[in-house]
Amino acid sequence: MNYAKNSIKVLLFAQCLLFCVCDKKEIETTEQNILNLADFVKCPFNEEFDDKTDLEKYVLKKFGKPKNVQRSRNAIHDYSEVVVDRIYLEYGNYIFWIFRGVNKRFEILAKNFMIFTLDDANLKYGLNNETTIKDIDNLFGKPKNVEKVQREKNNPYDDTIYYYLYSNDGPYVYCLGIGFRRGKLNRIEINVNIWDSKL
Numbered sequence: 001m002n003y004a005k006n007s008i009k010v011l012l013f014a015q016c017l018l019f020c021v022c023d024k025k026e027i028e029t030t031e032q033n034i035l036n037l038a039d040f041v042k043c044p045f046n047e048e049f050d051d052k053t054d055l056e057k058y059v060l061k062k063f064g065k066p067k068n069v070q071r072s073r074n075a076i077h078d079y080s081e082v083v084v085d086r087i088y089l090e091y092g093n094y095i096f097w098i099f100r101g102v103n104k105r106f107e108i109l110a111k112n113f114m115i116f117t118l119d120d121a122n123l124k125y126g127l128n129n130e131t132t133i134k135d136i137d138n139l140f141g142k143p144k145n146v147e148k149v150q151r152e153k154n155n156p157y158d159d160t161i162y163y164y165l166y167s168n169d170g171p172y173v174y175c176l177g178i179g180f181r182r183g184k185l186n187r188i189e190i191n192v193n194i195w196d197s198k199l
Contacts, residue, residue, distance in 0.1 A: 028142065029140075033140050034141070036140055037140045037164055040124055041192075044111065045062075045122055046123075049109075051107075053107075055107055055109045059096050059109075066090055070086075076099060082101065082194070085099075086099055094112075096110075096111060097111075097112070099192075099194075106171075109192070110190070110191055110192045111189070112189050112191070125139055127188075128185070130185075132180075132184060132185070133160065133162075133183055136180075140162075143163055144163050144165045146161070146163070147163070148160055160179070160183075161177055161180070163176070163177050163178075164177075172194060173192070174190060175189075175190070175191045175193070176189070177191075
């Protein structure tokens with residue numbers, strides 16, 4: 001009888017140990033994950049931009065008349081001499097900031113998507129409000145940072161936010177923030193920063 005009890009204890013201990021080891025498995029970022037990330041942050045839609053794309057016209061055509069429009073002209077950063085036209089287009093669940101260099105040498109779309117219903121968004125890789133944390137792990141690999149946010153009193157980790165950074169040889173640095181609620185995708189933010197002061 002003691003032998004049977006001890007065998008069960010050993011099996012249970014081994015199972016717990018195996019579960020703990022598997023649970024703590026590191027997410028590895030592959031070359032394909034990096035390519036997926038680079039492709040997504042530059043344009044999350046199933047479309048491509050080039051230097052002839054008028055981003056303001058693109059957004060207006062795709063999403064229609066915005067709820068709110070604001071325009072201003074000032075330096076792109078407090079410490080920068082680069083002057084940009086800032087165009088703000090708000091659609092409720094979607095907010096777009098378009099930065100256009102006054103000298104017309106560059107134009108970028110800083111994007112902030114508040115995602116609740118994604119049927120009309122037509123995002124790359126089929127991302128929608130059923131996309132899980134595991135799906136994002138498989139698509140983009142290990143995030144730069146993970147933040148847990150408590151939204152409900154009895155749920156210590158109701159929201160999780162993944163942060164990814166991507167930069168190439170150009171002047172842009174992309175920060176992708178992916179928010180999950182109850183393990184499902186509910187928010188995407190893409191912020192584009194210009195670090196090249198020569199622009």
